[in-house]
Amino acid sequence: MNRKEVEPLNDLQRLTLHRRELHKIPELSKTLPKTKAYIKSVLDALDCQIIEVLESGVCAYFDRGKETTIAYRADMDALPVTEVNVCDYASTHQGRMHACGHDAHSAVLLGFAQYVDTQKELPHNVLCVFQPAEETTGGAKDICETGIFQKYNVSRVFGLHLWPFIDAGKIASKSGPMMPRSSEITIEVFGRSSHATAPEKGIDALFIASQYIQQLYDAHRAGMRPNPTPEERTIIQICKMESGTARNVISGYSTLLGTMRAFSDEDFAGLVQLLEDTAQRLSVEYGCRITAEHSEGYPPVVNDPALYQSLLPALRQGLDYEEMPIPAMISEDYSFYGLEVPSVFFFLGTGTGIALHSNNFDFDEKILVQGLEMYKLLLRQ
Amino acid sequence: MNRKEVEPLNDLQRLTLHRRELHKIPELSKTLPKTKAYIKSVLDALDCQIIEVLESGVCAYFDRGKETTIAYRADMDALPVTEVNVCDYASTHQGRMHACGHDAHSAVLLGFAQYVDTQKELPHNVLCVFQPAEETTGGAKDICETGIFQKYNVSRVFGLHLWPFIDAGKIASKSGPMMPRSSEITIEVFGRSSHATAPEKGIDALFIASQYIQQLYDAHRAGMRPNPTPEERTIIQICKMESGTARNVISGYSTLLGTMRAFSDEDFAGLVQLLEDTAQRLSVEYGCRITAEHSEGYPPVVNDPALYQSLLPALRQGLDYEEMPIPAMISEDYSFYGLEVPSVFFFLGTGTGIALHSNNFDFDEKILVQGLEMYKLLLRQ
Numbered sequence: 001m002n003r004k005e006v007e008p009l010n011d012l013q014r015l016t017l018h019r020r021e022l023h024k025i026p027e028l029s030k031t032l033p034k035t036k037a038y039i040k041s042v043l044d045a046l047d048c049q050i051i052e053v054l055e056s057g058v059c060a061y062f063d064r065g066k067e068t069t070i071a072y073r074a075d076m077d078a079l080p081v082t083e084v085n086v087c088d089y090a091s092t093h094q095g096r097m098h099a100c101g102h103d104a105h106s107a108v109l110l111g112f113a114q115y116v117d118t119q120k121e122l123p124h125n126v127l128c129v130f131q132p133a134e135e136t137t138g139g140a141k142d143i144c145e146t147g148i149f150q151k152y153n154v155s156r157v158f159g160l161h162l163w164p165f166i167d168a169g170k171i172a173s174k175s176g177p178m179m180p181r182s183s184e185i186t187i188e189v190f191g192r193s194s195h196a197t198a199p200e201k202g203i204d205a206l207f208i209a210s211q212y213i214q215q216l217y218d219a220h221r222a223g224m225r226p227n228p229t230p231e232e233r234t235i236i237q238i239c240k241m242e243s244g245t246a247r248n249v250i251s252g253y254s255t256l257l258g259t260m261r262a263f264s265d266e267d268f269a270g271l272v273q274l275l276e277d278t279a280q281r282l283s284v285e286y287g288c289r290i291t292a293e294h295s296e297g298y299p300p301v302v303n304d305p306a307l308y309q310s311l312l313p314a315l316r317q318g319l320d321y322e323e324m325p326i327p328a329m330i331s332e333d334y335s336f337y338g339l340e341v342p343s344v345f346f347f348l349g350t351g352t353g354i355a356l357h358s359n360n361f362d363f364d365e366k367i368l369v370q371g372l373e374m375y376k377l378l379l380r381q
Numbered sequence: 382m383n384r385k386e387v388e389p390l391n392d393l394q395r396l397t398l399h400r401r402e403l404h405k406i407p408e409l410s411k412t413l414p415k416t417k418a419y420i421k422s423v424l425d426a427l428d429c430q431i432i433e434v435l436e437s438g439v440c441a442y443f444d445r446g447k448e449t450t451i452a453y454r455a456d457m458d459a460l461p462v463t464e465v466n467v468c469d470y471a472s473t474h475q476g477r478m479h480a481c482g483h484d485a486h487s488a489v490l491l492g493f494a495q496y497v498d499t500q501k502e503l504p505h506n507v508l509c510v511f512q513p514a515e516e517t518t519g520g521a522k523d524i525c526e527t528g529i530f531q532k533y534n535v536s537r538v539f540g541l542h543l544w545p546f547i548d549a550g551k552i553a554s555k556s557g558p559m560m561p562r563s564s565e566i567t568i569e570v571f572g573r574s575s576h577a578t579a580p581e582k583g584i585d586a587l588f589i590a591s592q593y594i595q596q597l598y599d600a601h602r603a604g605m606r607p608n609p610t611p612e613e614r615t616i617i618q619i620c621k622m623e624s625g626t627a628r629n630v631i632s633g634y635s636t637l638l639g640t641m642r643a644f645s646d647e648d649f650a651g652l653v654q655l656l657e658d659t660a661q662r663l664s665v666e667y668g669c670r671i672t673a674e675h676s677e678g679y680p681p682v683v684n685d686p687a688l689y690q691s692l693l694p695a696l697r698q699g700l701d702y703e704e705m706p707i708p709a710m711i712s713e714d715y716s717f718y719g720l721e722v723p724s725v726f727f728f729l730g731t732g733t734g735i736a737l738h739s740n741n742f743d744f745d746e747k748i749l750v751q752g753l754e755m756y757k758l759l760l761r762q
Binding site for chain 2: 184211214237238239240244249261
């Protein structure tokens with residue numbers, strides 16, 4: 001259709017067009033009809049096999065007659081955030097915004113698909129994966145479960161994410177653990193209220209909750225490895241607490257909300273054990289019910305060390321590349337791909353310092369060209 | 382005016398009439414125009430000197446030509462409670478209710494004034510004090526500051542309060558401390574929020590607040606007398622806590638609300654010291670501001686031991702009387718009168734178990750006759 005119009009654009013113009021068209025139409029979670037339609041409209045003009053997966057996912061397979069396939073992944077979904085930026089490509093969907101850069105990720109992958117379309121001789125076949133529901137239910141897992149990686153004999157996966165805390169256009173990654181598993185935790189203490197002057201008739205859920213925090217942190221500190229590496233570091237943090245109804249009635253109920261991070265399944269299991277042991281111990285001590293729940297979250301993002309090392313010389317030579325000294329503490333469902341095949345994930349710097357998920361998130365689209373260049377480079381390794 | 386109509390009523394009918402008329406028109410705090418008008422309408426028919434004090438207070442002085450005067454006090458104000466009782470004398474003021482029995486206290490004192498009016502030969506003059514703002518700002522203190530006790534040479538004061546936890550019509554009191562000082566406490570911790578994965582950039586107001594509770598209680602326990610009497614018991618209790626805004630952002634602010642009780646000024650000062658020392662210690666340890674505020678509350682209600690002992694034989698002989706084994710843990714601004722002259726305060730049982738301030742508070746008006754009989758008995762001692 002509009003291939004004739006698009007082709008004369010240079011990379012920056014093309015990537016900017018894709019990003020802005022997607023930025024205008026942010027959609028949430030699994031249901032992304034406009035986003036999918038835009039992506040398909042671009043892919044339809046290319047010589048590739050289009051595979052629709054799940055409700056809104058789209059894959060493009062470029063068969064170059066090779067045994068193995070490299071997969072590239074972009075996430076598609078936006079956030080329930082009201083954009084404050086004023087510009088002609090601002091969100092047209094009230095209360096929804098691409099505030100986490102998934103518009104950029106999809107734009108780079110669309111531009112890359114357009115590039116691959118022009119390269120008939122390549123060392124691998126290419127599978128471009130446009131994935132829904134990164135922010136919500138972990139669409140990556142659903143993609144994996146379709147068996148598409150097996151079907152196309154995918155041997156490695158790459159992906160990228162904008163990152164506000166490195167220079168604009170810079171690429172960064174590291175070997176091994178890059179992001180922890182992130183889990184939401186909720187503790188509830190069911191005590192019994194009584195008048196403040198008759199504490200013997202109550203079970204003080206506020207005091208027990210404060211004991212819970214102390215004992216949880218003490219046990220966490222006691223269980224830490226001596227001199228842990230950044231990848232051995234774990235976090236267990238209670239951030240919000242509510243307890244009690246009045247200043248003169250002993251609290252009968254407390255809630256504690258928090259978060260946990262760990263870079264290995266073993267460490268994560270250890271944190272869960274702390275949560276549950278502390279609840280169990282205080283439950284027995286005070287004769288009340290205490291529940292400690294946690295979400296499974298996404299697995300840690302772990303870059304395959306062998307694959308990473310094999311790429312490193314080319315990354316350093318061909319790109320403005322820096323190796324991350326320590327992992328980032330965000331989480332990503334990209335980790336599910338790494339459980340299937342060797343994978344590496346990359347950060348692409350915005351240089352703005354504007355945090356992901358901010359209602360004023362934005363960036364200079366010139367950086368998208370660096371993302372595209374990296375994808376091209378990875379194609380030849 | 383309606384003296385001719387009222388006189389034929391017996392005590393129960395008269396007390397019930399007063400109580401129900403007052404129950405229909407609950408008013409709050411210092412501004413009690415309808416309540417004052419009703420009380421004055423009854424007193425106007427009597428041979429006494431009416432003294433209006435403060436905005437809504439009323440006193441009736443019966444001069445019997447004696448050197449000293451006995452004062453009797455009733456509180457007049459109601460509560461911001463919506464009555465759920467359905468009866469023909471239910472509150473006609475939406476959202477306001479005599480849920481603490483002040484209608485009963487005023488009814489007994491009105492009935493007593495009517496009785497005194499018939500007794501021209503008495504061992505003392507009599508001053509009936511109808512006092513506003515017991516529930517709010519401590520109207521008793523304002524009454525004392527008018528100098529009315531000095532003006533009429535008041536030598537002793539009596540008062541009563543309904544009490545749901547003894548048998549209907551039973552009278553109870555004790556020598557010495559009967560109710561503690563009650564103080565509201567508010568602790569604020571001003572930390573600094575940061576992302577949950579960067580705790581080193583924040584000052585965790587939730588953790589510090591939980592430390593505050595632990596250290597406060599530990600210090601309170603450590604400072605307790607061995608085997609304290611009920612009157613040596615003190616209470617310091619945090620009942621409500623809020624901290625944090627999100628599960629993944631370290632809390633920058635906590636509030637703790639609670640209450641303290643003590644039966645002596647020395648013990649109360651000790652509790653205040655604990656509050657402030659704990660704040661100071663943690664403030665230094667964590668480098669953050671912590672404020673610990675408390676209300677002065679009402680002083681403890683302390684019955685004059687000599688006066689009480691002098692009354693005890695008559696109370697036991699003439700009434701269904703029981704001595705309280707331990708103090709009650711409520712508070713009352715009646716305590717201010719005891720700082721002026723020897724005083725004793727009494728409980729009058731409702732026998733219902735329905736707590737003061739409940740929206741279904743009620744009682745059998747027959748008990749009011751027992752209150753009146755006690756006031757008559759005290760008049761002759």
